[in-house]
Amino acid sequence: MSLLLLQEAAMNFGPLAAIGAGLAAVGGGIGVGKIGGAAMEAMARQPEMQGKLQGSAIVLIAFIEAVALFGVVVSFLVAG
Amino acid sequence: MQINTLKTFLFSILLATSFLSYASESDPENDKPFDTKELIFHHIKDSHSFHVAGHLSIPLPVILWTKNGLTTFMSSEFHHDVDGKTIVENNGQKFVNLHEKIYQLEDGATAVNFDKEHHPTNAVKPLDFSITKNVFSMFLSMIVLLLIFFTAAKSYRKSANGMPSGIAKFTEPIILFIRDEVAIPNIGEKKYKKYMPFLLTLFFFIWLNNIFGLIPFFPFSSNLSGNIAFTLSLAAITFVITLFSSKKYYWKHMLWMPGLPVPMKLFLAPIEFMGMFIKPIALTIRLFANITAGHIIVLSLISLTFIFQNYVVGAGSVLFVVFISVIEVLVVAIQAYIFTMLSALYFGQALEEEH
Numbered sequence: 212m213s214l215l216l217l218q219e220a221a222m223n224f225g226p227l228a229a230i231g232a233g234l235a236a237v238g239g240g241i242g243v244g245k246i247g248g249a250a251m252e253a254m255a256r257q258p259e260m261q262g263k264l265q266g267s268a269i270v271l272i273a274f275i276e277a278v279a280l281f282g283v284v285v286s287f288l289v290a291g
Numbered sequence: 292m293q294i295n296t297l298k299t300f301l302f303s304i305l306l307a308t309s310f311l312s313y314a315s316e317s318d319p320e321n322d323k324p325f326d327t328k329e330l331i332f333h334h335i336k337d338s339h340s341f342h343v344a345g346h347l348s349i350p351l352p353v354i355l356w357t358k359n360g361l362t363t364f365m366s367s368e369f370h371h372d373v374d375g376k377t378i379v380e381n382n383g384q385k386f387v388n389l390h391e392k393i394y395q396l397e398d399g400a401t402a403v404n405f406d407k408e409h410h411p412t413n414a415v416k417p418l419d420f421s422i423t424k425n426v427f428s429m430f431l432s433m434i435v436l437l438l439i440f441f442t443a444a445k446s447y448r449k450s451a452n453g454m455p456s457g458i459a460k461f462t463e464p465i466i467l468f469i470r471d472e473v474a475i476p477n478i479g480e481k482k483y484k485k486y487m488p489f490l491l492t493l494f495f496f497i498w499l500n501n502i503f504g505l506i507p508f509f510p511f512s513s514n515l516s517g518n519i520a521f522t523l524s525l526a527a528i529t530f531v532i533t534l535f536s537s538k539k540y541y542w543k544h545m546l547w548m549p550g551l552p553v554p555m556k557l558f559l560a561p562i563e564f565m566g567m568f569i570k571p572i573a574l575t576i577r578l579f580a581n582i583t584a585g586h587i588i589v590l591s592l593i594s595l596t597f598i599f600q601n602y603v604v605g606a607g608s609v610l611f612v613v614f615i616s617v618i619e620v621l622v623v624a625i626q627a628y629i630f631t632m633l634s635a636l637y638f639g640q641a642l643e644e645e646h
Binding site: 266269280281284 | 472573576577579580581584625626628629632633
Protein backbone atom coordinates (compact mmCIF):
# COMPACT_ATOMS: atom_id res chain seq x y z
CA MET A 212 0.00 0.00 0.00
CA SER A 213 2.59 2.53 1.09
CA LEU A 214 4.90 1.36 -1.69
CA LEU A 215 2.11 1.95 -4.19
CA LEU A 216 1.55 5.40 -2.74
CA LEU A 217 5.25 6.15 -3.03
CA GLN A 218 5.29 5.03 -6.66
CA GLU A 219 2.24 7.13 -7.35
CA ALA A 220 3.91 10.07 -5.64
CA ALA A 221 7.07 9.55 -7.65
CA MET A 222 5.06 9.79 -10.86
CA ASN A 223 2.92 12.77 -9.95
CA PHE A 224 4.74 14.76 -7.32
CA GLY A 225 8.41 14.54 -8.31
CA PRO A 226 9.07 18.27 -7.86
CA LEU A 227 7.31 18.22 -4.49
CA ALA A 228 10.18 16.07 -3.22
CA ALA A 229 12.42 19.14 -3.45
CA ILE A 230 9.98 21.06 -1.25
CA GLY A 231 10.02 18.18 1.20
CA ALA A 232 13.81 18.30 1.38
CA GLY A 233 13.60 22.04 1.96
CA LEU A 234 11.10 21.60 4.78
CA ALA A 235 13.35 19.00 6.38
CA ALA A 236 16.21 21.50 6.24
CA VAL A 237 14.00 24.16 7.90
CA GLY A 238 13.11 21.79 10.73
CA GLY A 239 16.73 20.80 11.21
CA GLY A 240 17.80 24.44 11.15
CA ILE A 241 15.33 25.41 13.88
CA GLY A 242 16.42 22.51 16.07
CA VAL A 243 20.14 23.04 15.63
CA GLY A 244 19.72 26.78 16.18
CA LYS A 245 17.91 26.26 19.47
CA ILE A 246 20.51 23.81 20.73
CA GLY A 247 23.38 26.02 19.61
CA GLY A 248 21.86 29.09 21.23
CA ALA A 249 21.22 27.31 24.52
CA ALA A 250 24.71 25.79 24.53
CA MET A 251 26.30 29.19 23.90
CA GLU A 252 24.30 30.75 26.70
CA ALA A 253 25.23 27.97 29.09
CA MET A 254 28.90 28.30 28.15
CA ALA A 255 28.79 32.03 28.76
CA ARG A 256 27.27 31.47 32.20
CA GLN A 257 29.67 28.70 33.19
CA PRO A 258 32.83 28.80 31.09
CA GLU A 259 34.38 25.99 33.16
CA MET A 260 31.72 23.58 31.83
CA GLN A 261 32.59 24.32 28.21
CA GLY A 262 34.05 20.92 27.36
CA LYS A 263 31.07 18.94 28.62
CA LEU A 264 28.55 21.31 27.09
CA GLN A 265 30.24 21.15 23.71
CA GLY A 266 30.22 17.36 23.71
CA SER A 267 26.57 17.01 24.59
CA ALA A 268 25.59 19.80 22.20
CA ILE A 269 27.27 17.98 19.33
CA VAL A 270 25.50 14.72 20.18
CA LEU A 271 22.13 16.48 20.43
CA ILE A 272 22.72 18.24 17.13
CA ALA A 273 23.45 14.85 15.57
CA PHE A 274 20.03 13.62 16.72
CA ILE A 275 18.26 16.60 15.17
CA GLU A 276 20.31 16.38 12.01
CA ALA A 277 19.43 12.70 11.64
CA VAL A 278 15.71 13.54 11.60
CA ALA A 279 16.30 16.22 8.96
CA LEU A 280 18.34 13.75 6.91
CA PHE A 281 15.56 11.14 7.17
CA GLY A 282 13.39 13.70 5.40
CA VAL A 283 16.04 14.22 2.73
CA VAL A 284 16.42 10.46 2.19
CA VAL A 285 12.67 9.98 1.83
CA SER A 286 12.39 12.81 -0.67
CA PHE A 287 15.30 11.26 -2.54
CA LEU A 288 13.41 7.97 -2.74
CA VAL A 289 10.27 9.73 -3.90
CA ALA A 290 12.14 11.72 -6.53
CA GLY A 291 13.53 8.36 -7.69
CA MET B 292 50.30 28.02 12.17
CA GLN B 293 50.00 30.49 9.32
CA ILE B 294 51.84 28.16 6.98
CA ASN B 295 49.73 25.22 8.06
CA THR B 296 46.51 27.03 7.23
CA LEU B 297 47.87 28.06 3.85
CA LYS B 298 49.03 24.51 3.13
CA THR B 299 45.64 23.10 4.03
CA PHE B 300 43.94 25.66 1.84
CA LEU B 301 46.17 24.88 -1.15
CA PHE B 302 45.71 21.18 -0.63
CA SER B 303 41.93 21.58 -0.55
CA ILE B 304 42.04 23.55 -3.80
CA LEU B 305 44.11 20.78 -5.33
CA LEU B 306 41.54 18.22 -4.21
CA ALA B 307 38.68 20.32 -5.52
CA THR B 308 40.32 20.82 -8.90
CA SER B 309 41.11 17.14 -9.25
CA PHE B 310 37.41 16.54 -8.73
CA LEU B 311 36.77 19.03 -11.49
CA SER B 312 38.91 17.22 -14.02
CA TYR B 313 37.28 13.97 -12.98
CA ALA B 314 33.85 15.43 -13.67
CA SER B 315 34.83 16.90 -17.03
CA GLU B 316 36.12 13.58 -18.23
CA SER B 317 32.92 11.75 -17.49
CA ASP B 318 31.08 14.40 -19.50
CA PRO B 319 30.18 12.77 -22.83
CA GLU B 320 31.70 14.22 -25.99
CA ASN B 321 28.49 14.14 -27.97
CA ASP B 322 25.80 16.80 -27.74
CA LYS B 323 23.77 15.18 -24.99
CA PRO B 324 22.73 17.70 -22.33
CA PHE B 325 24.73 17.41 -19.11
CA ASP B 326 23.00 14.98 -16.76
CA THR B 327 23.70 16.00 -13.15
CA LYS B 328 21.74 13.13 -11.64
CA GLU B 329 23.64 10.53 -13.61
CA LEU B 330 27.01 12.05 -12.69
CA ILE B 331 26.13 12.13 -8.99
CA PHE B 332 24.75 8.60 -8.92
CA HIS B 333 27.73 7.29 -10.84
CA HIS B 334 29.96 8.65 -8.07
CA ILE B 335 28.01 7.57 -5.02
CA LYS B 336 27.02 4.13 -6.27
CA ASP B 337 29.08 0.99 -5.90
CA SER B 338 30.69 -0.30 -9.09
CA HIS B 339 32.40 -3.38 -10.48
CA SER B 340 35.42 -1.45 -11.79
CA PHE B 341 37.40 1.39 -10.29
CA HIS B 342 37.34 4.48 -12.50
CA VAL B 343 40.68 6.31 -12.20
CA ALA B 344 40.64 9.06 -14.83
CA GLY B 345 39.47 9.48 -18.38
CA HIS B 346 39.19 6.07 -20.01
CA LEU B 347 41.46 4.42 -17.45
CA SER B 348 39.71 2.07 -15.05
CA ILE B 349 41.07 -0.65 -12.82
CA PRO B 350 39.18 -3.91 -13.39
CA LEU B 351 38.08 -5.75 -10.27
CA PRO B 352 37.22 -9.45 -9.96
CA VAL B 353 33.61 -10.52 -10.30
CA ILE B 354 32.82 -13.49 -8.05
CA LEU B 355 29.42 -15.10 -8.53
CA TRP B 356 27.69 -18.09 -7.01
CA THR B 357 25.39 -19.61 -9.61
CA LYS B 358 23.51 -22.89 -9.86
CA ASN B 359 26.63 -24.48 -11.38
CA GLY B 360 28.86 -23.27 -8.57
CA LEU B 361 31.48 -20.57 -8.31
CA THR B 362 32.16 -18.39 -11.35
CA THR B 363 34.88 -15.78 -11.48
CA PHE B 364 36.10 -13.39 -14.17
CA MET B 365 37.45 -9.86 -14.37
CA SER B 366 35.04 -6.96 -14.76
CA SER B 367 37.08 -5.67 -17.72
CA GLU B 368 35.32 -8.31 -19.83
CA PHE B 369 32.23 -6.10 -19.80
CA HIS B 370 34.20 -3.29 -21.53
CA HIS B 371 32.53 -0.61 -19.35
CA ASP B 372 29.12 -1.61 -20.64
CA VAL B 373 26.40 -1.14 -18.03
CA ASP B 374 23.40 -1.38 -20.33
CA GLY B 375 23.47 -5.15 -20.72
CA LYS B 376 24.69 -5.20 -24.34
CA THR B 377 28.01 -6.96 -23.79
CA ILE B 378 27.47 -10.61 -22.89
CA VAL B 379 30.25 -12.39 -21.03
CA GLU B 380 30.35 -16.17 -21.44
CA ASN B 381 31.93 -18.12 -18.65
CA ASN B 382 31.47 -21.79 -17.74
CA GLY B 383 28.75 -22.02 -20.37
CA GLN B 384 26.75 -19.32 -18.58
CA LYS B 385 26.01 -15.85 -19.90
CA PHE B 386 26.28 -12.71 -17.80
CA VAL B 387 25.46 -9.06 -18.40
CA ASN B 388 26.13 -5.93 -16.39
CA LEU B 389 22.97 -3.87 -15.93
CA HIS B 390 23.68 -0.63 -14.10
CA GLU B 391 26.44 -2.29 -12.04
CA LYS B 392 24.26 -5.27 -11.12
CA ILE B 393 25.32 -8.58 -12.65
CA TYR B 394 22.51 -10.60 -14.22
CA GLN B 395 22.64 -14.16 -15.51
CA LEU B 396 20.80 -14.84 -18.76
CA GLU B 397 18.45 -17.80 -18.83
CA ASP B 398 19.38 -20.80 -20.97
CA GLY B 399 19.01 -20.16 -24.68
CA ALA B 400 18.70 -16.40 -24.39
CA THR B 401 21.03 -14.36 -26.59
CA ALA B 402 20.11 -10.85 -25.46
CA VAL B 403 18.38 -9.25 -22.50
CA ASN B 404 14.72 -8.42 -22.95
CA PHE B 405 13.18 -5.63 -20.92
CA ASP B 406 9.63 -5.00 -19.82
CA LYS B 407 7.98 -1.58 -19.72
CA GLU B 408 9.69 -0.49 -16.48
CA HIS B 409 13.10 -1.49 -17.85
CA HIS B 410 13.36 -4.61 -15.68
CA PRO B 411 14.97 -7.59 -17.44
CA THR B 412 12.50 -10.39 -18.16
CA ASN B 413 14.83 -13.25 -19.11
CA ALA B 414 17.68 -12.77 -16.64
CA VAL B 415 18.12 -13.40 -12.92
CA LYS B 416 20.57 -12.08 -10.36
CA PRO B 417 23.04 -14.69 -9.08
CA LEU B 418 24.56 -14.35 -5.60
CA ASP B 419 27.21 -11.68 -6.01
CA PHE B 420 30.35 -11.80 -3.83
CA SER B 421 32.41 -9.60 -6.13
CA ILE B 422 35.27 -7.43 -4.96
CA THR B 423 33.55 -4.19 -5.94
CA LYS B 424 34.90 -0.68 -5.55
CA ASN B 425 33.53 -0.47 -2.00
CA VAL B 426 34.91 -3.85 -0.98
CA PHE B 427 38.29 -2.89 -2.42
CA SER B 428 38.20 0.33 -0.45
CA MET B 429 37.25 -1.57 2.71
CA PHE B 430 40.23 -3.94 2.29
CA LEU B 431 42.47 -0.92 1.78
CA SER B 432 41.28 0.74 4.97
CA MET B 433 41.73 -2.53 6.87
CA ILE B 434 45.34 -2.74 5.70
CA VAL B 435 45.99 0.89 6.62
CA LEU B 436 44.42 0.42 10.06
CA LEU B 437 46.47 -2.71 10.70
CA LEU B 438 49.66 -0.92 9.64
CA ILE B 439 48.93 2.07 11.87
CA PHE B 440 48.11 0.05 14.95
CA PHE B 441 50.82 -2.59 14.58
CA THR B 442 53.36 0.21 14.25
CA ALA B 443 51.90 1.94 17.28
CA ALA B 444 51.92 -1.28 19.32
CA LYS B 445 55.51 -1.95 18.35
CA SER B 446 56.59 1.50 19.46
CA TYR B 447 55.17 0.83 22.94
CA ARG B 448 56.99 -2.49 23.14
CA LYS B 449 60.27 -0.82 22.23
CA SER B 450 60.05 2.19 24.53
CA ALA B 451 61.51 1.68 27.99
CA ASN B 452 59.23 3.98 29.97
CA GLY B 453 55.93 3.32 28.17
CA MET B 454 56.01 6.68 26.38
CA PRO B 455 54.51 6.69 22.90
CA SER B 456 56.65 7.52 19.90
CA GLY B 457 56.02 7.90 16.20
CA ILE B 458 52.45 7.25 15.08
CA ALA B 459 51.48 6.18 18.60
CA LYS B 460 51.81 9.82 19.62
CA PHE B 461 48.92 10.52 17.30
CA THR B 462 46.73 7.55 18.23
CA GLU B 463 47.20 7.62 22.00
CA PRO B 464 45.22 10.82 22.70
CA ILE B 465 42.36 9.58 20.51
CA ILE B 466 42.27 6.19 22.23
CA LEU B 467 42.34 7.90 25.62
CA PHE B 468 39.56 10.21 24.49
CA ILE B 469 37.38 7.24 23.51
CA ARG B 470 38.14 5.58 26.85
CA ASP B 471 37.68 8.60 29.12
CA GLU B 472 34.92 10.51 27.32
CA VAL B 473 32.96 7.75 25.58
CA ALA B 474 33.39 4.36 27.23
CA ILE B 475 33.75 5.13 30.95
CA PRO B 476 30.93 7.72 31.32
CA ASN B 477 28.47 5.58 29.33
CA ILE B 478 29.31 2.00 30.25
CA GLY B 479 30.78 2.47 33.71
CA GLU B 480 34.13 2.10 35.42
CA LYS B 481 33.74 -1.63 36.07
CA LYS B 482 32.71 -3.09 32.75
CA TYR B 483 34.03 -0.74 30.10
CA LYS B 484 37.16 -2.78 29.38
CA LYS B 485 35.31 -5.58 27.60
CA TYR B 486 33.81 -3.11 25.10
CA MET B 487 36.89 -1.00 24.39
CA PRO B 488 38.20 -3.10 21.45
CA PHE B 489 34.88 -2.89 19.65
CA LEU B 490 34.40 0.82 20.29
CA LEU B 491 37.93 1.66 19.15
CA THR B 492 37.61 -0.47 16.02
CA LEU B 493 34.28 1.14 15.25
CA PHE B 494 35.61 4.66 15.69
CA PHE B 495 38.81 4.26 13.69
CA PHE B 496 37.20 2.14 10.96
CA ILE B 497 34.37 4.60 10.34
CA TRP B 498 36.64 7.60 10.60
CA LEU B 499 39.22 6.23 8.19
CA ASN B 500 36.60 5.15 5.67
CA ASN B 501 34.93 8.55 5.89
CA ILE B 502 38.26 10.25 5.24
CA PHE B 503 38.99 7.91 2.31
CA GLY B 504 35.62 8.88 0.87
CA LEU B 505 36.61 12.55 0.96
CA ILE B 506 39.86 12.08 -0.98
CA PRO B 507 38.77 12.38 -4.61
CA PHE B 508 41.29 10.20 -6.45
CA PHE B 509 42.33 6.56 -6.82
CA PRO B 510 42.61 4.42 -4.65
CA PHE B 511 40.26 6.35 -2.37
CA SER B 512 37.11 8.25 -3.37
CA SER B 513 34.67 5.36 -3.04
CA ASN B 514 31.53 6.10 -1.07
CA LEU B 515 31.91 3.20 1.37
CA SER B 516 30.57 4.71 4.57
CA GLY B 517 27.79 6.28 2.50
CA ASN B 518 26.65 2.79 1.55
CA ILE B 519 23.62 1.65 3.50
CA ALA B 520 24.72 -2.00 3.57
CA PHE B 521 27.99 -1.02 5.23
CA THR B 522 26.39 1.14 7.91
CA LEU B 523 23.66 -1.44 8.47
CA SER B 524 26.24 -4.16 9.13
CA LEU B 525 28.02 -2.00 11.69
CA ALA B 526 24.75 -1.10 13.39
CA ALA B 527 23.73 -4.77 13.38
CA ILE B 528 26.93 -5.70 15.22
CA THR B 529 26.15 -3.02 17.82
CA PHE B 530 22.61 -4.39 18.10
CA VAL B 531 23.78 -7.98 18.61
CA ILE B 532 26.32 -6.96 21.25
CA THR B 533 23.62 -4.94 23.03
CA LEU B 534 21.32 -7.97 23.09
CA PHE B 535 24.01 -10.32 24.35
CA SER B 536 25.14 -7.99 27.13
CA SER B 537 21.62 -7.11 28.27
CA LYS B 538 20.66 -7.77 31.88
CA LYS B 539 17.28 -8.55 33.45
CA TYR B 540 16.86 -4.89 34.40
CA TYR B 541 17.01 -3.82 30.75
CA TRP B 542 14.23 -6.17 29.66
CA LYS B 543 12.13 -5.41 32.72
CA HIS B 544 12.29 -1.70 31.99
CA MET B 545 11.44 -2.29 28.37
CA LEU B 546 8.57 -4.76 28.65
CA TRP B 547 7.05 -4.22 32.11
CA MET B 548 8.15 -0.92 33.55
CA PRO B 549 7.97 -0.91 37.34
CA GLY B 550 6.03 1.85 39.02
CA LEU B 551 3.50 2.50 36.27
CA PRO B 552 -0.25 1.73 36.15
CA VAL B 553 -1.06 -1.37 34.10
CA PRO B 554 -2.79 0.36 31.14
CA MET B 555 0.24 2.60 30.79
CA LYS B 556 2.51 -0.47 30.87
CA LEU B 557 0.49 -2.08 28.09
CA PHE B 558 0.70 1.13 26.10
CA LEU B 559 4.43 1.71 26.55
CA ALA B 560 5.72 -1.86 26.15
CA PRO B 561 5.24 -2.08 22.35
CA ILE B 562 6.69 1.41 21.90
CA GLU B 563 9.77 0.52 23.91
CA PHE B 564 10.07 -2.79 22.10
CA MET B 565 9.97 -1.05 18.72
CA GLY B 566 12.50 1.44 20.03
CA MET B 567 14.94 -1.42 20.48
CA PHE B 568 14.95 -1.96 16.70
CA ILE B 569 14.66 1.69 15.75
CA LYS B 570 17.90 2.54 17.58
CA PRO B 571 20.18 0.56 15.23
CA ILE B 572 18.13 1.69 12.22
CA ALA B 573 18.65 5.30 13.25
CA LEU B 574 22.39 4.59 13.61
CA THR B 575 22.39 3.15 10.10
CA ILE B 576 20.57 6.01 8.45
CA ARG B 577 22.43 8.74 10.35
CA LEU B 578 25.85 7.69 9.08
CA PHE B 579 24.62 6.73 5.61
CA ALA B 580 22.68 9.95 5.05
CA ASN B 581 25.36 12.24 6.47
CA ILE B 582 28.15 10.86 4.33
CA THR B 583 26.06 10.51 1.18
CA ALA B 584 24.69 14.01 1.64
CA GLY B 585 28.25 15.34 1.90
CA HIS B 586 29.24 13.64 -1.35
CA ILE B 587 26.08 14.85 -3.11
CA ILE B 588 26.63 18.46 -2.02
CA VAL B 589 30.21 18.49 -3.33
CA LEU B 590 29.18 16.86 -6.63
CA SER B 591 26.19 19.17 -7.09
CA LEU B 592 28.39 22.23 -6.59
CA ILE B 593 30.86 20.88 -9.14
CA SER B 594 27.99 20.16 -11.53
CA LEU B 595 26.94 23.81 -11.42
CA THR B 596 29.99 24.60 -13.53
CA PHE B 597 28.83 22.25 -16.26
CA ILE B 598 25.22 23.38 -16.09
CA PHE B 599 26.03 27.07 -16.51
CA GLN B 600 29.27 26.60 -18.53
CA ASN B 601 30.59 29.86 -17.18
CA TYR B 602 33.98 30.78 -15.64
CA VAL B 603 32.49 32.93 -12.87
CA VAL B 604 30.18 30.15 -11.72
CA GLY B 605 33.10 27.72 -12.01
CA ALA B 606 35.33 29.79 -9.73
CA GLY B 607 32.48 30.28 -7.29
CA SER B 608 31.65 26.60 -7.17
CA VAL B 609 35.29 25.66 -6.55
CA LEU B 610 35.38 28.06 -3.61
CA PHE B 611 32.19 26.56 -2.26
CA VAL B 612 33.57 23.04 -2.71
CA VAL B 613 36.65 24.00 -0.68
CA PHE B 614 34.39 25.43 2.00
CA ILE B 615 32.17 22.33 2.10
CA SER B 616 35.19 20.01 2.06
CA VAL B 617 36.63 21.74 5.12
CA ILE B 618 33.29 21.33 6.90
CA GLU B 619 33.16 17.69 5.78
CA VAL B 620 36.54 17.01 7.42
CA LEU B 621 34.89 18.04 10.68
CA VAL B 622 31.65 16.20 9.95
CA VAL B 623 33.29 12.85 9.21
CA ALA B 624 35.11 12.90 12.56
CA ILE B 625 31.94 13.91 14.40
CA GLN B 626 29.93 11.16 12.71
CA ALA B 627 32.48 8.53 13.68
CA TYR B 628 32.42 9.89 17.24
CA ILE B 629 28.62 9.87 17.38
CA PHE B 630 28.34 6.31 16.09
CA THR B 631 30.82 5.16 18.76
CA MET B 632 29.22 7.30 21.45
CA LEU B 633 25.71 5.99 20.77
CA SER B 634 26.94 2.38 20.63
CA ALA B 635 28.56 2.89 24.04
CA LEU B 636 25.33 4.47 25.30
CA TYR B 637 23.28 1.44 24.20
CA PHE B 638 25.75 -0.96 25.81
CA GLY B 639 25.54 1.09 28.99
CA GLN B 640 21.75 0.91 28.97
CA ALA B 641 21.83 -2.84 28.43
CA LEU B 642 24.28 -3.34 31.29
CA GLU B 643 22.40 -1.24 33.86
CA GLU B 644 21.68 -3.00 37.14
CA GLU B 645 19.06 -2.48 39.81
CA HIS B 646 19.99 0.37 42.14
